[in-house]
Amino acid sequence: MNFDPRFSGRKFASVGTRPVRPDGVDKVTGRARYGADFNMAGQLVGRVLRSPHAHAIIKKIDTSKAEKLSGVKAVITAKDLPDLTDGDAGMYDVLDNCMARTKALYDGHAVAAVAAVDARTARQALKLIEVDYEVLPHVTDVDEAMQHHAPLINEATFTEGLEEKPVKPSNVTKRSQFGHGDVHQGFGHADHIIERSFKTEQTHQGYIEPHACVASVNLDGTAELWVCTQGHFVYRQHCAQLLGLEASKLRVTSSEIGGGFGGKTHVWAEPVALALSRKAGRPVKLVMTRDEVFRASGPTSATSIDVKIGARKDGTITAAEATLRYTSGPYAGTWAEIGAMTAFACYKLDNVKTVGYEVLVNRPKTAAYRAPSAPMAAFAVESAIDELAKEIGIDPVEFRIKNAAQEGTRSSYGPVYGPIGIGPTLEAAKNHPHMKAPLKANQGRGMACGFWFNFGGQTCVDLNIGMDGSVSLAVGTVDVGGSRASLSLVAAEELGIDYSQLKAIVADTSSLGYNDMTDGSRGTFSSSMATISAARNAIKILRDRAAQMWDVPVDDVIWEKGHAIAKGEKYGNLSPLSLKEIAAQSGKTGGPIAGHSELVADGAGVSFATHICDIEVDPQTGATRVIRYTVVQDAGKAVHPTYVEGQYQGGAAQGIGWALNEEYIYGKDGRLQNPGFLDYRIPVCSDLPMIDTQILEIPNPNHPYGVRGVGETSIVPPLAAIANAVSNAAGVRMTHIPMSPPRILAAIEAERKG
Amino acid sequence: MVEVTLWGALGQLAGGRSKVEVEAKDIRELFRKLAEQYPALEPWIEKGIAVSIDGVIYRDTWGKRLPEGAEIFLLPRLAGG
Structure with a gap:
């Protein structure tokens, strides 16, 4: 690369202005034109048959009746997507997730697909496909999945990262550890110690546009794919590999995108649409329904986290420790590892240790969701930080400022920081008018910090x-x-x-x-x-x-x-x-x-944010209302400040939904009970106050204009900031996300009963 | 000669060492020599490892120089959303 990326400190004429958006x-x-807005001549309608079982062996699939139905042009199963992954375990998981091969691993796992002349015929054809399942015991809860008696999701899984190689298979695919110093010794120097366990439920990115694509495979081996995605080049690579196509002969065009947030970084429907088109010899449009998006795309992890933090009377943290368990769906992931790296990244710690466990469950394959894994870790850590400040009797902002990481601090995940922005975001929050605004009865204020790497x-x-x-x-x-x-x-x-x-x-x-x-x-x-x-x-x-x-x-x-x-x-x-x-x-x-x-x-530069929020809790019903919300974040240099503010507000809005309402609810049968926006409630405009923003500009030394990424960090603090606000308003520490009215009411009543 | 710190899982594959010394001028040479000295690391390097040089994380710039005395930290290659 013959290009000098170093920050030059130039004065700007265009950058930093707010022109009208070109789109x-x-x-x-x-x-x-979004994913479903594109059409090709002779196009067929694709539909996918999905497992109604959380865990089942697929003994036999009979597609003969569906194939005979008039108007059906192709029916495919895993046999039409042979394994071409050449020992690449990650891609094999992607293939198996696109179309189950021997076992259905979650409610909604694709088992067959059809292409027909219209949607009605395609739906009729799905009903004619006979699948003989042998239903197996299932597990959807992260803690239960780690028990030795839990149903095994993959009998070939032996935990990586243990000092001794395990002799028995397990649902824990990997253990990872980060930190430095001696936490045992550090806790010995503490005058106050807070130790708590937290849980967060699985959420979906909730993008408004479902996954949609149009695939066309030609007889000469060339193909086209129109698709709603966050990365059409990566989709091309993955689809070409899975279908046995030459990458340069597969032309992929990305549509406008109605939200992704990490959820449109993986292929699901696209290889299926291409396989249907190849078999039918005609273009195929495949659009997932909202039900399918919830059941069979890539939500975030559900988690279970233990945190222990100790500090001296003067407010200096002496040791911090966390154990983080993250679900990854039925395939191996690295989500707990990321949580373990980010958990204490905001702080200057001499003694810190984090351990992550990746846990298989009968839920959809986990995908990234905006600063993946960091919000849950921040929820647990920032809740304990707030509680510790309260116990010591120090203002929570001052406590964080005293312990904040700075240039030269060894990060909890290893390297020493260069210039970073956590201190300035905390100082800005401390001096923000929001911090001094009066609160009414049943209202509480909370704040929290967040960290993300950026790439x-x-x-x-x-x-x-x-x-x-x-x-x-x-x-x-x-x-x-x-x-x-x-x-x-x-x-x-x-x-x-x-x-x-x-x-x-x-x-x-x-x-x-x-x-x-x-x-x-x-x-x-x-x-x-x-x-x-x-x-x-x-x-x-x-x-x-x-x-x-x-x-x-x-x-x-x-x-x-x-x-x-x-x-x-x-x-x-x-x-x-x-x-x-x-x-x-x-x-x-x-x-x-x-x-x-x-x-x-490269050299994207890490990013920090501090959020402040006021919440009102109805002590009779447990219902909550967000009264005021402020985001302070370092952008390096805001190229188009309106969009930067939009990213800050969007992350906060999604975090508010995650903190207060959103969760995957599974029945005892392992089936998702709320795969729709009526029962899985994301916040709408009327649920939210105007979200105030303050952009800080601490230049990234590794970009000519000082730019840092801004899209993800804004979702890291909200779970914790809101939990601290609700806890302050309700007078009881909330440890389970989402803090839905029944959970808040139960916590208040439990506190009353002592 | 640069001193390289390995994260937990990688250290186990390097015979339990958390720090190793390697004669390398850039990331490419570092990876090549690590794979030679510790063959168990090769599949991990192939899958992707991030390198932190004085706190700045590099994932793909294998030509990046390793300055004398710099803090070199190997980290899992992470993805975002």
Whole structure:
């Protein structure tokens, strides 16, 4: 990578402004095309048959009656998706999750699929498929799954990460440990110790748009896929591998996306749609229903966490320890490991130890959900921190400030921090008017901190300058939160032109080099780096063309405010040439003008946030109301501040739903009881106050503009901040998320009874 | 010569060592030599390991130089949402 990513401290003309979003008109007029809005000639309707059992051996599948039904063009089972994963255990799990091979591992696991001329015929065909199941005992609870007598989900699973190799299989796939110092000794120096256990229930990202795709496989081995995804290049790789296609012959186009939040980083329906199309010889559209999205896409982990924190009378934490158990569905994951790494990342600790256990259960395969695993760990840790501050008699903000990590602190997950923003977010929260606002009866205030790593990754950008001087920007990171606007601002900044001269698009997989997924808060961080690089490459060409037009050496031409300028007194009579003037002559000076960049954007920089909230609790019913909510977060540099605020508000809103209402409820039969938005209640506008935001800008030294990712950190503190507020309002410590009215009422009544 | 700290699971595969010394100028050479010295690490390197250099996490920049005296920490390669 011939590109210097270091922060330069430049002054900005475009970056930091708030222009109108380029995708806005299409979205508000209904022209924007989402996953289900695309159609192809001769297209069939795909539908999936799903297991009604939480755990069952698939003894036999008879598809003969369905195949004979008029209008049915293809029926597939796992036999139509042979194992081409070549020993890649992770991809084999993906394959098995797309279509169960020998066992159904959760309620909703796909077992067969059909493609028919219309939806009615497809539904009729599903009813004609006969599946002979041998139902097995199941387990859905994280703690129960860890018991030695629990039903085994995969008999080939032996726990990794133990000092001695286990001799018996288990539902625990892995143990991981992080920390430093000696916690035993540290607790010995503590005057106060808080030790508590916490639980969080499984939640779904709750994106409004269900998974949807249109697949078309041709006889010559080429194929097309239109799909709603966070990463069409990754989908191409995975689908090509699972279907035995050549990646470059599978063209994947990403639609507009109606929310993803980590849930659209994995393939489920797409390989099935491609397999149906291959068998039917016609395009197939496959759209999941909301019921299917809940039962068979990728929710977050349910957790069980024990926390112990000790401190001296003066408020110095002497030791901190946590044991974190996270469900990963029926396949191995690394979710507890992430929880164990993030749990105490906000604090300066001499003695810290975290242990994570990955636990198999008969639930859907866990997927990422916005700073995956960190919110649950923060809930447990920040609740205990608050309780400890109260016990010592120190203000909870002061307690956190006293113990906050800073530059030079050894993080709880290992490395020593560079410049970080936890201290400034806490100071800003302490001085925020929200902290001093009066509270009424039955109202409580809570606050909490949160940490997330942020990531970069492989990124590719094309910048093309038209002969009329307009500029198109083709990026490969799916726009999940406004990146087309922010990247246009970045290109405008570099080129020195107006934002209105630019149009950014998300290019398909055949038009641009590989891009990693839009995840890990990397979209604007990574693609802005590539955009800066591509724009600078284009400027080199613009300077060269201007030099030709003037017949002067290119080294005498500089680029400033959107113009080529011949420097030096000898060129005093030469008027600057604008980008538009140079572009108009491009056909005569060497052809099209473009800038290209491919790079790995690393050094994303960790991110911190502090949230404050006020909650009112009705002591008669346990019902809650969010009265006021404030987010303080470090953005490095807010490229488009309105979008940054939107990310902060969105994370807080999702966190509020997770904290107060949302949960997967399984019956004793292992079947999901609430797979719909009526019974799985996400917050709507009327449930929420205006969420205030405060953007801090502590530049990331590893980005030319100082940009950090902002998409995920905002969901880390809410569970804890709200739990602290509810606990303060209700006068009882809440330890189980969601804090639904029945749980709050039960806690209040238990406290009354003593 | 750089000193490299391994996280728990990786340390077990390196004969129980939490720190190892490697003569390496960049991440690519570090991974190559680690795989030579501790063959059990090779599949993990193949799957992906992140490298923290003075607190900044690198996942894919294998050409990144390892400055003399820098704190080098190997971490699980994580994904986000």
